[in-house]
Amino acid sequence: MPERRFSKLILMALTGAALALSACKKPDDGAPQQGATDDESVVRVKQEIAGERWSLSPKEAGKEESFQGSALLVMADASNDNDMKFEKSRLTLRCPASWGGEKNARWQASIDLPFEVAYDSAPANRGTMNVEVDDKKFDATQFSRSSFNILPEQAEAFRDAVLNGKSITFSIKTIDGKSGSSTSGLTGTDEVKQYFAENCGLQDGASTAAKTE
Secondary structure, eight states: OOOOSSTTTHHHHHHHHHHHHHTOOOOOSSOOOSHHHHHHHHHHHHHHHTTSSOEEOOOOTTOGGGOOOEEEEEETTOOOBTTBOOTTEEEEEEOOOSSSOGGGGSOEEEEEOSSOOOOOSSTTSOOEEEEEETTEEEEEEEOSSSEEEEOGGGHHHHHHHHHHOSEEEEEEEOTTSOEEEEEEEOOOHHHHHHHHHHHHOEETTEEHHHHHO
């Protein structure tokens, strides 16, 4: 799986977009204004940063072959656990892609922490994460100092649980013996379902690839 190109930088990008749009000067001579569209964009970015709305990766003209749809939710209300500040952890769902090999040809899901934990490059010595969406349980393994991947064989079930769930709880255990847990609400999934249907072939809780197997 390629390194997360935008998961760790997306908040900076969203903030920059909000500031850039806010700086747009509206004409005051009575001419037709672009301001309504700009204002809507600013509101959306602010909602994404506040965890009130998912951030959906857009398609770019001329880059269709490298497009991989994804939806990211900032868990702004994630509860903290002692010195582990889980607030603003990020939940990401990624569509299958036609590039990047077999690992990219399937659904992927991850949770990124807003802080770093102990990490060992040896696959046999990684931290773990247990995740519950409502009453459904999933497992994740450490990918980097701040990112945990839902097990590949559980990714589609996890996706469906998130899209139809009300809350998510995750607990981590690090290789240096630290542990902590957090709970956050899930919101705005109807828009994500529509996005996945239009961009990733997801219909009625099953991908088109799964239906044709």
